[in-house]
Amino acid sequence: MLTRHRGSTLSAAALLSALMLAACGGGTAGDGDADGSGDQPEGEQDQHQEQIEEAEAARDAALAGPAEAHQEEAAQLVSELSLEEKVGQVLVGEYSSADASGMASLVEELHLAGAIVMGDNVPAAGEGAEQSGADLTELETQISSIQSAAEERGYPAMISVDQEGGLVTRVGEPLTEWPTPMAFGAAHENLEGTGLTWQGHLFMGEELAELGFTASFAPNGDVTVGAADPTMGSRAFSSDPEVVAELSLTGIRGLAEGGLMGSVKHFPGHGSVTDDSHYTLPTQDASLEELREQDWVPFAESIEAGVPMIMMGHIDVPALDEGVPSSLSSAAYDELREMGHDGVVVTDALNMGAIADGYGPDQAPVMALESGADLLLMPADVRGAHEAIVSAVESEELSQERLDEAAERVVAMLLWQQDLEAGELDAGPGVQMPEMLRDHYLGLGEEGLTDDAEWLDDGAIDGEPGSADWVEHNAENVAEQLAAASVTVVAGECGTDQLEGGLQISGGTEQDQARLAAAAERAGVEVTDAGGAQVTLLGGDQPAAGGDVAVALDRPEGLDGSDAPTQIALYGRTAESFDALIAVLQGGEAPGSLPVPVGDLEPGHSAC
Structure with a gap:
């Protein structure tokens, strides 16, 4: 039975990963003596540095998405599927109540990639329950029923959720309640933002993974323009594309460290359009040059670093494909591929107004897949979408090669997440960071940290046990630190x-x-x-x-x-x-600064 998660502590490997990322993602933590190499001959120092860089690269690759071995296994598995089963692998369905039995039946019958859990699917704790909010035990049972429907495949179904923190929180208390994503941006200027972003997303990932989730459609890579942005608002980290780039990559790495597939969203950027795609089709009038210098910076930097999944939004970009939603535009998907993304591209929900009102519920999924999508999220009618894609392949409206490519990418990502969560990669839940990296980023020499350093295993980040600087790092404390660092x-x-x-x-x-x-x-x-x-x-x-x-x-x-x-x-x-x-x-410090413009005040402003 699941109990309240807020007391779980940050593992030693995850803690040190936060420190590593805070040291600029691979730069040295200090001078040559920080890891005990200062007294070594120059050749040995070079060799030691190469070993550190190799260990860093292995960890980064483990968190970035499927490896070649996952891709090869996925290609073999997909080649053994029937047409109907392949089509299922590119669909994520939704359901309408806290009872997931119908969804589980669809996953088994249609061989669906998985399901998304929305707010209405989360069972509420009954009167007299020990905890208010969600009934986590029942939710775990329902998720397990969906996962059981896919058990014969040899790899897990995708059990996904939108869990950003703040306004977009599908599973609430007794899970940790987080401030808005913009809080991370407000804390960024005082150097708290990066480490807290990693730790916060790691804890979000850990808590969701304990319930059986395998994916969260987060974080947001959207660069907000501020007051004129009706959709993203506090869901965005910042109006500064470089800050958004840093924090969105940090966030998706944190989720992976916690065991989840994440997805940087919503390409081509929802923060600078003035309509909401939930209700209508927004138009992005910027030129390609302007987009590459602003809205696309977070996506380009995430792609360069490697991420398992990017979400395609529903936005009309005349500079790419006038009058066509990006989720149905081959030009938009081509742009992501030309940036170097070779992982999954998932559509935003296909039941949203921008798509549902202008395109048929069955035809839109076919168009998205044909245009370059790999995973089709929440078609208005998943059974109808499945039938339409099968018919499109049989009639050669949609090529078999395009379907196979999409299915292989999805299965490779599911295989990667399975290995990540199981601790079989060079990073992820429960995986100990190599000693040379721990020593390097903590600035300890030969007398420094060892595998039996109990204070790290107990979740400390600062100071020695019992000292004034001793801090136990768990989800509740990190949420508290984020609130205090951002105000x-x-x-x-x-x-x-x-x-x-x-x-x-x-x-x-x-x-x-x-x-x-x-x-x-x-x-x-x-x-x-x-x-x-x-x-x-x-x-x-x-x-x-x-x-x-x-x-x-x-x-x-x-x-x-x-x-x-x-x-x-x-x-x-x-x-x-x-x-x-x-x-x-009461007179305490207010270390945060504005992450967006407010009237005439520029980002970075603080009265303190």
Whole structure:
């Protein structure tokens, strides 16, 4: 039976991976003495450095996606499938309730690649249950039933979920609740962002993998333009393409370290269009040169490093293929392949308005596959899509070679994830980092870290056990650190206690107000109906910008035009986020900085 996951600790290998990535993804951690090589002859130093680089490359390759051996095995497995079974391998279905039995039957009957779990599929804990929120034991049982339907294949089905943190969280408490992805961007300027992004996504991956998930359609590689972006908002890391590139690659590596397939999304970039593809087809009017310098930077850098999967969005890019959604455009898929991506390209949900309203539910999957998609996510009717693709191959509307290519890529990725989660690669869950890398990135010499370093296995990241710097790293603590590292004072004084007379709360949702009141109580601050600082939460059904303190809960752009003397961006609605808010209002540090423009304020701005 699954219990609450928030207490799981970061493994030694994962901890050191975070430190390694923070050291610029392969650069040296310090001078030549950091790993004990300073006293070695020059030739031995060169050999030692080569060994370090080889170990780094092996770890990176393990997390980046399928190896040649996976591809060869996939080609053999796919060659033994019938046409109907091959078609199933390029489809991910959805279901409509917390009962997955129907989905399991479809996976078995149609040989589907797998299923996606949405919010309606997550069983709720009943009255009197020990934990509120989701019934994780029942969810694990339902996921297992889907996975059992694929057990004869020799490799797992894809059990996927959209789990970004913040607004897009399908499986909530008692899993760890995370601030928005934009919180990672807000923490980036104070050098917290990269390590926290790795650790946060690793913990997201670990918790989901424990439930039986194998894939999460995250992180977002979209570069938001700020207030004009109606879709991504706080789901994006930043408006700076280089920051987004760094954090999206860090995030997908963290998910892989936790055992999950991730997917950088939504190419060709959903952060700079002004319509929402859930409802209509957005148009991206930028030139190819502009896109390559802005929106495509995160995708290009992820592809160069290697990632298992990229999601194709539903966006009209006239510079590529005017009037055609990118998910149905061969020019868009060609662009990704020319960038060097040889892994899976998955479509965004094919039941979204941009596709469902303009193309038939059965024909759109055929068009996407023909154009270059490998995995078709959430067709409006998965059985109808399956039948349409079979007919298209039989009539030669769709080539057998294109279907085989797509199926082989998908199966190779499933085989890779199976080995990754089982600890059979050079990185991943439970895999110990080579000693030379541990010593190298911790800056320890010959007397340094050894395999029996119990304090690392216990989850420490700073200091010796029992010291003032001793920190146990688990999901709850990392979420707390992220909230504290990202909170941003956009306007007002820093380091002053504004809550000596208590506080009044307005705006936000009922849950927002309750969580802020609880955070105040934990800090010994009185919540009053009159008197004290008036704190206005921007969010919920009735946002307002007045009061003494205006607090943007998700995206910070709502602070533009506020007349509150103190304005704070929080980037989340978690209990830890409200604790961080109270701490700042009592005079604590606010280390975050704006990851997006807010009115005339540029990214990187902080009043502190």
